[in-house]
Amino acid sequence: MAKKTQESAQSKLMQRLKEALPSNLSLVDELADLLEVSNDSAYRRLRGETALSIEEIAAICKHFSLSFDAFVNSNDNGLVTFSYHQLNSHVNSYKDYLVNIHNDLGKIIQFEDKQIIYAAEDVPIFHHFYHPELTAFKIFYWNKSILNAKGFEENKFDKNLVDIELINIAAEILDRYSKIPSIEIWSDDTVNSTIKQIEFYWDSGIFKNKDDALLILEQVSQMLDRIKKQAELNIKIDRENKPVSTENNYSLYHSDVMIGNNCILVNMGKTQATYLSYHTFNAMLTTNANYCNETDLWLKNLIRKSNLISGVAEKQRYRYFKRIEDVLKKLKEKIENE
Secondary structure (H helix, E strand, C coil): CHHHHHHHHHHHHHHHHHHHCCCCCCHHHHHHHHHCCCHHHHHHHHHCCCCCCHHHHHHHHHHCCCCHHHCCCCCCCCCCCCEECCCCCCHHHHHHHHHHHHHHHHHHHCCCCEEEEEEECCCCHHHHCCCHHHHHHHHHHHHHHHCCCCCCCCCCECHHHCCHHHHHHHHHHHHHHCCCCEEEEEECCCCHHHHHHHHHHHHCCCECCHHHHHHHHHHHHHHHHHHHHHHHHCCCECCCCCECCCCCCEEEEEECCCCCCCEEEEEECCEEEEEEEECCCEEEEECCHHHHHHHHHHHHHHHHCCEECCCCCHHHHHHHHHHHHHHHHHHHHHHHHC
């Protein structure tokens, strides 16, 4: 009886792997390389003729970003396992964080059928990366004010303190995100955190001078203009301000309902993954099918209650971005007059 349960769990795992792997890759080849066994041995594990060891299960789950409960029957126990990238005050910690995002997007791109649905409490991180100084500001803020990273503690904002390698990785992240069809749901508060970060640094004397603060504000304004243009076209725009597709691959909704935290649902073929934000900008990941299904239902319900402000919704789009532009204008006047 125990053997039958074991085979059933292994069968579920293999089915999950088939769904999680892009169609252009061979599961047998992937297993053989990962477990360092022959293709014949990989076939036997795939068919359930050879039981996987605990070490092999651990290696598979880590490599394919699967949680153990993704294939063990957990329908009724309410337990969901999340993975996350641990951050600390070491300066390389944030680099590892960006590389992790870069790699995750690389996996998503491989699927022919792919989509990101992003309920945004804050402006999705990708949008900042169109602008080098704004990218440097966000990286500086997260390292100094959230992670207390060494080398940032006593310093005022200086884009030269941010490693150019981080800015280059961020640019590559943007390139990958721009190639993935996306739906974003924003609320009235989505842009507030970035605006408040700029105002806080100005009021605290962390900007070296007025020009630096005004430049970051100007790039936030440029970021919003580009997002508004994407919404108008229903198409993402690359770093050269060119549409990345001839088909609709971007939709923007305005929600009157407070979103609460950043929630991202990724569809990759038959597989789904959910990212939940915590600790300001980090995220936890699960591929638990039941949890992802509930997240899918929640997002669809949120979309139904939201207003589409992309495409032909010109008046609604204008009003939404006009409110944000008014807030930016007031902060700009405050900085200029002090």
